[in-house]
Every structure is written in structure tokens, then in C-alpha cells.
Amino acid sequence: MPLVPFIRDAAGADSVTVDDGDLLTGGAIQENRALTVTIHGGAFDGRHELVLRAEATTTISESRPLAQQFALLKAAEAAGVTVPRPLWHYGDAGVAGKPFYLMERISGTALGNRITRAGAQPALAETLANELARIHTMRPPHAGLEFLGAIRETPAMGAIATYCAYLDEMPEPHPVLEWTLRWLENNSPPMGETVLCHRDFRTGNYMVDDGVLTGVLDWEFAGWGDPHEDIAWFCARCWRFAGPRLEAGGIAGRDIFYRAYEKASGRTIDPKQVHYWEAMAHVRWAVIALQQAMRHRSGDEPSLELALIGRRLAEIEYECLNLTGAL
Amino acid sequence: MRSRPDARELLEISERTLAGEVAPDLSNRQRYNVALITAAIGIARQELAGGASAWPGELAGLQDLYGADGLESDDKALHRLNRKFAADLRAGVYDEAGRTRKAAGKLLREDVLARLAEDNPRYEK
Numbered sequence: 001m002p003l004v005p006f007i008r009d010a011a012g013a014d015s016v017t018v019d020d021g022d023l024l025t026g027g028a029i030q031e032n033r034a035l036t037v038t039i040h041g042g043a044f045d046g047r048h049e050l051v052l053r054a055e056a057t058t059t060i061s062e063s064r065p066l067a068q069q070f071a072l073l074k075a076a077e078a079a080g081v082t083v084p085r086p087l088w089h090y091g092d093a094g095v096a097g098k099p100f101y102l103m104e105r106i107s108g109t110a111l112g113n114r115i116t117r118a119g120a121q122p123a124l125a126e127t128l129a130n131e132l133a134r135i136h137t138m139r140p141p142h143a144g145l146e147f148l149g150a151i152r153e154t155p156a157m158g159a160i161a162t163y164c165a166y167l168d169e170m171p172e173p174h175p176v177l178e179w180t181l182r183w184l185e186n187n188s189p190p191m192g193e194t195v196l197c198h199r200d201f202r203t204g205n206y207m208v209d210d211g212v213l214t215g216v217l218d219w220e221f222a223g224w225g226d227p228h229e230d231i232a233w234f235c236a237r238c239w240r241f242a243g244p245r246l247e248a249g250g251i252a253g254r255d256i257f258y259r260a261y262e263k264a265s266g267r268t269i270d271p272k273q274v275h276y277w278e279a280m281a282h283v284r285w286a287v288i289a290l291q292q293a294m295r296h297r298s299g300d301e302p303s304l305e306l307a308l309i310g311r312r313l314a315e316i317e318y319e320c321l322n323l324t325g326a327l
Numbered sequence: 328m329r330s331r332p333d334a335r336e337l338l339e340i341s342e343r344t345l346a347g348e349v350a351p352d353l354s355n356r357q358r359y360n361v362a363l364i365t366a367a368i369g370i371a372r373q374e375l376a377g378g379a380s381a382w383p384g385e386l387a388g389l390q391d392l393y394g395a396d397g398l399e400s401d402d403k404a405l406h407r408l409n410r411k412f413a414a415d416l417r418a419g420v421y422d423e424a425g426r427t428r429k430a431a432g433k434l435l436r437e438d439v440l441a442r443l444a445e446d447n448p449r450y451e452k
Contacts, residue, residue, distance in 0.1 A: 176438070178414075179421075179431070182416055304363045307367065308363055314439055314443040315447050326436060
């Protein structure tokens with residue numbers, strides 16, 4: 001179905017005009033397109049700056065289908081998380097033959113280097129800690145999120161099995177990642193609390209306008225897990241961009257982020273568990289980097305950006321060795 | 328013998344021209360592409376000299392653990408031994424503290440440091 005009649009029906013409007021805008025950056029996995037939509041009649045009458053998110057040509061295996069991303073965004077909005085307001089989802093082959101959904105466009109930048117070059121931003125770190133605590137109020141079972149399934153093993157052992165299976169698909173062996181996975185297996189924590197983990201909550205995946213948070217993005221990896229996993233992902237060295245010494249996302253010291261999260265969530269963060277999940281974070285990022293590079297190498301999607309992600313492996317593996325005490 | 332400048336030198340000047348003379352006149356998006364291109368050239372320049380291994384001791388280190396097979400090419404041996412090493416790490420062969428665990432740790436460390444020096448020499452450790 002073409003875009004215009006779809007929006008007209010979904011918005012209950014008399015007529016709709018769409019100005020197709022730029023392909024937005026940051027779409028290594030998904031394609032994001034900026035649209036200006038003018039709606040006449042109905043509840044959405046007026047001019048709207050929107051984002052159309054469609055599935056990319058090839059995706060990485062961890063990424064959730066678009067319909068589930070839309071449901072997660074809806075659930076997050078209902079839980080009071082600051083997100084771009086989700087509007088309508090179209091499940092069939094829509095624009096350019098792909099499913100898509102539309103959400104409101106939020107202002108600001110998500111670029112990790114730009115955000116972290118501004119130096120320490122303790123207020124932003126506290127806001128993000130509060131947002132994460134809000135995400136973690138969602139627990140199973142949760143209406144609308146039935147597709148997330150049940151946890152059958154501890155989240156750590158589940159992740160280890162997943163990453164081992166991914167490595168088995170790679171044409172080259174990766175001894176450093178095997179070493180780290182073995183360490184993770186030998187040190188795996190018992191089952192803890194289960195909450196909704198965003199699983200990509202980090203600098204680069206939230207929008208900031210003039211130092212103020214405007215939205216948490218990229219819900220395609222969310223699932224049930226241990227709250228320490230998200231905290232570790234946010235603090236991991238690989239997501240600090242231009243601020244490697246500011247351990248909370250390159251924008252603040254860890255203590256500031258931890259304190260705000262603990263206050264908002266009522267939980268006590270266990271630093272040993274965060275350390276464990278930071279090692280897991282680097283294995284996960286390594287696997288994603290290998291998959292991204294594979295998209296280029298396979299010839300599916302020739303891209304310098306994807307090719308260069310493959311050469312980030314050494315720095316990720318350096319952190320793996322560091323965290324497992326092998327350096 | 329080849330004429331000069333050699334491939335490394337040509338890549339180096341290409342990288343410098345792109346970054347210093349082409350990039351400043353471009354839009355943000357094109358400047359981003361130039362940054363990607365110069366990064367790729369930089370990596371290619373570093374590794375032009377060598378084969379599959381990023382450092383000279385890798386094959387010898389693996390052969391210390393697993394023995395040598397004189398008939399294989401070095402690159403083939405590197406692949407085969409690294410595959411065995413990876414499988415053994417997963418199986419827990421190197422779990423126990425001792426000489427072989429130490430040797431395994433040393434191999435991993437040297438390999439990562441050598442690759443990091445090529446791929447991202449400015450990485451803040």
C-alpha cells in the first residue's frame with residue numbers, strides 16, 4: 001500500500017500530503033527516513049515531523065522484527081519512558097516493499113562523539129539513570145509484550161550459548177572471544193531479578209537537544225534480562241566515545257549514574273555483577289561487529305562503514321582481556 | 328625492483344591529500360565518508376607488509392602449544408592452529424592455572440596488542 005492512503009486511513013484524515021525527506025544517519029541496521037506529513041481532518045489534523053523506520057536490506061540476527069519494536073516502543077511510552085511517540089505500524093510489504101512504522105521525530109543529536117565532546121554532563125547522566133530505572137519497572141508477564149517469551153535459563157548462560165552459536169557461523173576462529181566466553185561461563189551469576197532490558201541503552205542511542213534528553217531510541221534488542229546488563233552496557237568502555245575516562249557513557253562518573261539509578265529504582269547495584277556484564281557487553285559488541293562486517297564481506301551490502309566496523313575487533317578484544325584479568 | 332614511491336607511500340599521500348585538502352571543502356556527510364576512507368587507507372597501509380598474522384611470534388607461539396607440521400604454508404597453519412586453540416579454549420582445556428594457561432594468555436595478549444597497534448594506534452588504553 002502506498003504511504004499516503006495508509007496514513008490517511010490510520011489517522012482518520014480527509015487528506016494527507018507527504019514530503020519525503022533525507023535518509024537519517026545512524027541507520028547501520030535499520031533505515032530511518034525523515035518525513036514531513038501534513039494531515040487535513042481527524043484527530044491528527046496539522047503538520048507533523050515524523051520518522052519512517054523500515055527494515056534494512058539485511059539485518060543482524062539479534063534484531064527484533066519491526067512489529068515487535070513498535071510494541072516495545074508503545075510499552076515504553078506507557079511506562080513513562082521518554083521516547084519518540086509511536087504512531088502507526090504497517091506490517092505488510094509497504095514502502096519500497098518493506099514493513100515500516102511511523103513515529104514522531106524528536107529534536108537534537110544522537111551522535112556519540114558530539115555528545116561526549118561536551119565533557120561531563122552529570123544532570124544528563126542522572127536523567128538517563130532515571131529513564132533506565134523506569135524501563136526496568138516493566139517485568140514479566142507484561143500485556144503487549146507476550147512475544148518476548150519466558151526465560152528458561154539464567155540470562156547470562158542464555159547469552160553465552162547465543163554468542164557461541166554466532167561464533168560457530170563465522171568463517172574465522174576467534175580465540176580471544178572464546179577465552180572471554182569461557183571466563184563468563186566459569187563466573188556466571190545465579191538467576192537474579194528479571195526486568196525488561198533495553199539491551200542497547202547507551203550513548204549514541206538517545207537524543208539530546210541542548211544538553212537535555214529528548215528520547216531513548218533503538219528498541220530492537222529489548223528483552224527480559226538482569227538489570228545489571230543494561231547498566232554495564234551503558235558504562236562499557238566501548239560506548240564512551242570521546243570521553244573514555246567518564247565511565248558512565250562518556251558523560252559522567254560511574255558514581256553519579258549509579259546513585260541516581262539506585263535512588264530511582266530502589267535497587268542496590270552490585271559492582272561485581274556490573275563488571276561481569278561489562279565483559280559480556282564486549283563479547284556482544286564483538287559479535288555484532290563481526291556480523292556487521294560480514295554484511296559487507298558477503299557482498300550483500302558493500303559499505304565502507306560496515307567494513308571498518310570489522311576492524312574495531314582488536315579494541316573490543318583488548319577490553320575483553322582487560323576485564324577477564326588477562327592483560 | 329619496483330619503482331618508488333611504493334604502495335605504502337602512495338596510500339600515505341592519498342590519505343593525507345584526502346584529509347588535508349579534499350575534506351575541508353565538503354559537506355558534513357561527505358566529510359564523514361572521507362574520514363571512513365582515510366581510516367581504511369590507514370589500516371591497509373599498516374598491514375600491507377604482512378600476511379595473515381599481525382605479529383611475528385604468532386605461529387611459533389601456536390606451534391609451542393600444538394607442535395609444527397612442516398608441509399603447510401604459514402597462513403594455512405595459522406588458520407588451522409587458531410581454530411584448534413579457539414575450540415580448546417571453549418572446551419576448558421586452558422582452565423587450570425599453570426604453564427599452558429600462562430602461554431595461552433600470552434598468545435592472546437600479544438595478538439590483541441599487535442592488531443590494536445595496526446587498527447587503532449591511538450586507542451586510549
